[in-house]
Structures are given as C-alpha cells and as structure tokens.
C-alpha cells in the first residue's frame with residue numbers, strides 16, 4: 297500500500313516527464329514573445345501627428361502606446377504650458393524625444409482642485425525646482441509630487457512617458 301506522499305511524488309514525476317517531452321524548443325518560445333518595441337523613427341512619426349492635434353487643440357495631445365498591469369507607456373506632445381498636477385497613485389518617467397521644456401517640481405500647487413480621487417490639478421506651482429529638459433533627458437517625478445511642464449514661446453516638446461503605479465513615500469521613508 298502506497299502512502300499518499302508516495303502517490304503524490306509519482307504523479308509529480310510523471311508530469312515532469314510529460315513536460316520534458318512536450319516542452320517547446322527555444323525557437324517556438326521565441327515565437328510567443330510579447331516584446332513591445334518602439335523605434336525613435338516610429339515615435340517621432342507619431343509625435344508629428346500629435347503635434348498637429350496639439351496645435352489645433354488645447355496645446356497638448358497624447359496617445360497611450362500600451363497599458364500594462366502596473367504601468368503604461370504613453371507619448372505626449374506639448375506646445376503650451378501644462379497644468380500643475382499631482383497624482384497620488386502614479387509616478388511619471390519622462391524621456392524627452394525632441395524639443396525642450398522646463399519641468400517644475402515640488403513647491404505648492406496654486407488654485408488646486410481635485411479632479412478625481414488622488415488626482416489634483418492647478419493653475420501654477422509656487423516655489424519648487426525648475427529643471428530644463430532637452431532631447432535625450434530622462435526625468436522621474438515621484439507619486440504625490442506637484443509637477444508642471446512649461447513650454448514657453450513657440451517651443452514644443454515630445455516625450456515618451458511611463459506612468460508607473462506607485463504611492464507617495466511616507467514621512468518615515470523620507
């Protein structure tokens with residue numbers, strides 16, 4: 297009489313043998329890749345389209361390239377100053393594809409209004425830090441930090457943006 301543990305071991309080893317027989321080759325595994333790849337040429341082509349949309353719209357246009365479970369990849373074009381924003385649930389990573397902008401972070405949001413749970417918008421930011429951004433620059437804005445993209449004059453900026461699910465650091469962690 298086999299013990300239940302012996303029977304379980306027997307079943308598991310049978311399954312392992314079956315898996316070994318039916319395991320796909322490396323080539324077949326590559327065929328199932330879910331890689332997402334965007335070349336600069338493709339992103340700039342899409343950005344050129346968004347720039348036209350921004351021109352005829354309210355000065356900004358964006359496109360979600362892909363939504364993932366904890367983050368999403370976006371393309372953003374601005375030819376005017378953005379609103380001040382704070383989002384408690386997401387961090388922003390900006391990668392500047394072309395153009396220039398000034399990223400204002402920290403400080404206090406002026407004319408703050410809550411537009412959705414954890415989402416605040418405002419007219420401006422008082423104080424904080426101003427960082428010039430140029431093509432090739434990368435900037436990370438943590439969840440819960442006020443930020444605003446300034447695009448003065450006839451400048452435009454095109455950014456690849458990763459919005460990553462996150463939460464503001466507690467005072468203890470700071």
Ligand SMILES: [Zn+2]
Pocket residue numbers: 381383388443
């Ligand atoms: Zn943001």
